[in-house]
Amino acid sequence: MSESTHPATLEQRFVPRDRQSFFDAQRRNRRAxxxxxxxxxxxxxxxxxxxxxxxxxxLYAVSLLVADxxxxxxxxxxxxxxxxxxxxxxxxxxxxxLLNHQPAAPRALAIGAAVMLLPGAVLSILLWLGMxxxxxxxxxxxxxxxxxxxxxxPGDLKELQLNDVIQEMAIAAGLPAPRVMLIDAAGANAAxxxxxxxxxxxxxxxxxxxxxxxxxMEGALAHLIGSIGNGDLRIAFRVTSIFETCGLLVAVINSxxxxxxxxxxxxxxxxxxxxxxxxxxxxxxxxxxxxxxxxVGMDTDDIDRMxxxxxxxxxxxxxxxxxxxxxxxxxxxIKLSLWFFSGAIxxxxxxxxxxxxxxxxxxxxxxxxRNPDGLASALQKxxxxxxxxxxxxxxxxxxxxNPSTSDGGSSARPDQRQQEILxxxxxxSAQTEDAGSAARTRPADFAATVREFSAVQRAAFSGDAKAxxxxxxxxxxxxxxxxxxxxxxxxxxxxxxxxxxDRAAIGRLRGLRQQEAGDRKPQNGPxxxxxxxxxxxxxxxxxxRRLKRLDRMGAHADLGAADHKLWIVxxxxxxxxxxxFVALVALFLLLIAIMILSSLxxxxxxxxxxxxxxxxxxxx
Amino acid sequence: MRISPxxxxxxxxxxxxxxxxxxxxxxxxxxxxxxxxxxxxxxxxKRRHDLIPNLVExxxxxxxxxxxxxxxxxxxxxxxxxxxxxxIEQRSTAESVLTGALGNLFAVxxxxxQLRAVESxxxxxxxxxxxxxRIAYARQFYNDEVxxxxxxxxxxxxxxxxxxxxFSPAAMFTAADSERANVQVRV
Numbered sequence: 001m002s003e004s005t006h007p008a009t010l011e012q013r014f015v016p017r018d019r020q021s022f023f024d025a026q027r028r029n030r031r032a033x034x035x036x037x038x039x040x041x042x043x044x045x046x047x048x049x050x051x052x053x054x055x056x057x058x059l060y061a062v063s064l065l066v067a068d069x070x071x072x073x074x075x076x077x078x079x080x081x082x083x084x085x086x087x088x089x090x091x092x093x094x095x096x097x098l099l100n101h102q103p104a105a106p107r108a109l110a111i112g113a114a115v116m117l118l119p120g121a122v123l124s125i126l127l128w129l130g131m132x133x134x135x136x137x138x139x140x141x142x143x144x145x146x147x148x149x150x151x152x153x154p155g156d157l158k159e160l161q162l163n164d165v166i167q168e169m170a171i172a173a174g175l176p177a178p179r180v181m182l183i184d185a186a187g188a189n190a191a192x193x194x195x196x197x198x199x200x201x202x203x204x205x206x207x208x209x210x211x212x213x214x215x216x217m218e219g220a221l222a223h224l225i226g227s228i229g230n231g232d233l234r235i236a237f238r239v240t241s242i243f244e245t246c247g248l249l250v251a252v253i254n255s256x257x258x259x260x261x262x263x264x265x266x267x268x269x270x271x272x273x274x275x276x277x278x279x280x281x282x283x284x285x286x287x288x289x290x291x292x293x294x295x296v297g298m299d300t301d302d303i304d305r306m307x308x309x310x311x312x313x314x315x316x317x318x319x320x321x322x323x324x325x326x327x328x329x330x331x332x333x334i335k336l337s338l339w340f341f342s343g344a345i346x347x348x349x350x351x352x353x354x355x356x357x358x359x360x361x362x363x364x365x366x367x368x369x370r371n372p373d374g375l376a377s378a379l380q381k382x383x384x385x386x387x388x389x390x391x392x393x394x395x396x397x398x399x400x401x402n403p404s405t406s407d408g409g410s411s412a413r414p415d416q417r418q419q420e421i422l423x424x425x426x427x428x429s430a431q432t433e434d435a436g437s438a439a440r441t442r443p444a445d446f447a448a449t450v451r452e453f454s455a456v457q458r459a460a461f462s463g464d465a466k467a468x469x470x471x472x473x474x475x476x477x478x479x480x481x482x483x484x485x486x487x488x489x490x491x492x493x494x495x496x497x498x499x500x501x502d503r504a505a506i507g508r509l510r511g512l513r514q515q516e517a518g519d520r521k522p523q524n525g526p527x528x529x530x531x532x533x534x535x536x537x538x539x540x541x542x543x544x545r546r547l548k549r550l551d552r553m554g555a556h557a558d559l560g561a562a563d564h565k566l567w568i569v570x571x572x573x574x575x576x577x578x579x580x581f582v583a584l585v586a587l588f589l590l591l592i593a594i595m596i597l598s599s600l601x602x603x604x605x606x607x608x609x610x611x612x613x614x615x616x617x618x619x620x
Numbered sequence: 621m622r623i624s625p626x627x628x629x630x631x632x633x634x635x636x637x638x639x640x641x642x643x644x645x646x647x648x649x650x651x652x653x654x655x656x657x658x659x660x661x662x663x664x665x666k667r668r669h670d671l672i673p674n675l676v677e678x679x680x681x682x683x684x685x686x687x688x689x690x691x692x693x694x695x696x697x698x699x700x701x702x703x704x705x706x707x708i709e710q711r712s713t714a715e716s717v718l719t720g721a722l723g724n725l726f727a728v729x730x731x732x733x734q735l736r737a738v739e740s741x742x743x744x745x746x747x748x749x750x751x752x753x754r755i756a757y758a759r760q761f762y763n764d765e766v767x768x769x770x771x772x773x774x775x776x777x778x779x780x781x782x783x784x785x786x787f788s789p790a791a792m793f794t795a796a797d798s799e800r801a802n803v804q805v806r807v
Contacts, residue, residue, distance in 0.1 A: 155743075157739070157742055157743060157746060160743060160746055160747075161746055161750075164746065164747070164749075164750035164753075165750075167750070167754060168750060168753045168754050168757050169757070171660060171664070171754050171757045171758050171761065172757035172758075172760060172761055173761070174653070174656075174657065174660075174761050174765075368757070370760070
């Protein structure tokens with residue numbers, strides 16, 4: 001176990017702290033999942049109502065246009081037009097009731113509501129089912145390519161150990177062992193990806209193997225395998241496809257305006273037709289999914305370009321602008337309501353749901369390993385470590401801990417001047433060792449230097465004498481150039497003492513590490529793409545809270561003192577700002593309502609206008 | 621339409637029948653899981669038996685003075701393989717003797733630092749360590765499944781018909797007395 005990382009007192013270690021069994025924890029989280037699923041469903045319905053209100057008139061407009069064009073060449077029967085106007089009348093009844101508080105018969109009202117809502121809702125559900133089917137058979141190949149995952153090497157002791165640990169955990173869970181792939185990234189993290197337990201893969205970064213002990217690795221992998229066994233992948237797949245459907249809706253509405261969304265649509269259609277072909281189709285699927293997931297954002301480049309006033313006017317362009325004008329309102333309304341509702345209602349409820357799944361997976365991990373300390377110490381180590389995985393942003397919710405966007409490999413990202421000094425010192429230290437390797441590191445190539453440095457540092461930690469000598473040389477060279485920077489490199493004497501079990505040296509090293517972590521914090525900005533960018537609430541529960549729950553199941557994590565003062569400050573602030581917040585939400589809802597109504601009005605005018613023109617042509 | 625007493629009787633009988641069938645199926649499913657879990661232990665025990673000769677061969681050259689330890693392992697393995705045809709109780713005893721002998725071997729191997737430098741030995745040891753873990757986890761899973769199965773049999777609705785239908789409590793794979801005796805803390 002991790003004696004060295006958790007110097008708990010004897011009393012702490014042997015006093016029973018098992019206040020909640022992992023079975024109880026699992027049961028509680030399963031119940032919470034049910035509650036939150038209902039909440040998510042409710043959120044989808046709430047989001048669906050304005051969406052359907054916007055999409056349905058658009059659909060009617062398109063079908064009216066088609067009917068008019070058909071009518072021009074093959075005149076339709078009067079009965080058809082009769083029925084169409086009947087449908088429109090029911091819609092107006094509902095609208096009148098809503099806006100002018102006109103009394104209406106409940107039957108007519110129900111039909112009116114159905115007329116206004118059903119076509120849009122049906123279209124959305126069909127699109128969602130289509131998305132599910134489309135990405136289901138794509139599998140995880142594209143994702144693995146994007147992460148640059150590779151097969152483990154059975155000759156390497158650590159990678160063999162990883163394979164063994166996964167087999168062990170699968171046996172403990174009574175599941176078939178998922179396949180494992182490795183990423184050679186600078187961050188330490190791991191994820192379970194896939195669409196169902198059948199095609200699940202576990203992706204582990206090589207650095208995790210080097211940083212964690214066997215017990216900790218067991219805990220981390222048990223979390224992932226427990227998560228697969230609990231069916232989290234299927235939940236994640238469904239949730240992602242909801243957001244992708246929203247992106248697709250935006251792309252469809254946008255398509256008359258911009259080449260970008262037309263290209264996205266075209267890619268999806270091409271992929272849907274030729275999807276059964278293997279090869280790069282899986283990669284294509286991953287790319288399309290990423291574009292769609294990002295589409296919920298508020299970027300309107302296509303529309304901006306469309307109504308760009310600086311471009312020179314022509315009559316044709318003016319006519320086109322005039323014809324497409326109502327769709328501009330439809331477009332903005334749909335984007336605004338998607339952005340608002342997915343950010344304020346759907347996003348948080350999905351995030352809460354996903355958090356309970358993470359807690360559940362933690363409890364399952366404790367059930368599998370019967371060793372809560374392993375997972376607790378793994379979580380602590382990973383959260384303090386660099387855990388960013390390049391190209392892993394779209395799936396950040398699937399990772400064991402949130403891959404923060406800090407620069408992996410190095411600790412705090414040094415500025416330009418510091419980079420130069422560090423690289424110079426590193427090169428100088430190589431020169432003192434042997435002249436041949438000095439040519440390898442040029443001061444300009446800072447990333448390579450960092451990679452090399454962390455490799456040497458790892459070797460030094462495991463007791464390689466040559467690596468320790470190299471570190472010492474680098475430290476001396478650095479202190480000649482910049483003493484402040486030199487203080488950040490661990491002292492070799494401390495490393496040696498820590499290996500002998502010297503408490504003071506361990507304390508110094510840990511202090512250094514915490515200082516690095518503190519330096520790094522401000523750079524952890526929010527994710528810019530992927531599911532977690534959709535809402536302000538993170539998809540991962542805070543590590544501290546996870547540790548607290550593990551502690552309740554018997555782990556010996558040092559939680560630190562709870563900050564009561566911070567709570568009070570937060571409460572006071574929220575009390576002060578709550579009215580403003582409510583006003584802001586009300587304002588947004590009002591704005592969305594206005595946009596929906598104007599979209600409706602303009603579409604109606606437009607429909608009447610187009611219909612009259614076609615009627616004029618049809619008569620002559 | 622009036623609901624006749626016969627109809628109510630038939631409905632109740634059908635409900636009870638469905639209830640019994642569902643309970644029976646649940647018990648069968650649990651029993652299958654227990655058997656499955658037992659098969660997994662079997663696979664891992666066999667894996668261990670297959671790995672041991674390789675390890676013994678690999679370390680024999682370095683551990684000339686530990687002949688008795690190596691022989692104890694080989695002997696325990698033979699006995700465990702012989703017990704493989706016996707019942708659960710017999711097997712768990714033989715296997716825990718083997719676990720003890722292997723633990724002894726690993727403890728002794730700590731005294732030979734030159735072994736750490738031999739990669740093939742390290743890989744073998746990792747495999748054997750992992751197999752030990754797998755056996756432990758398979759046992760844990762088996763015991764959990766047995767617990768669920770036995771609880772399902774002895775709780776109310778199902779305990780009425782579990783015995784008549786031929787379900788009986790399954791035995792846990794417990795640590796034998798010899799294994800417990802091995803845990804001695806020397807201060």
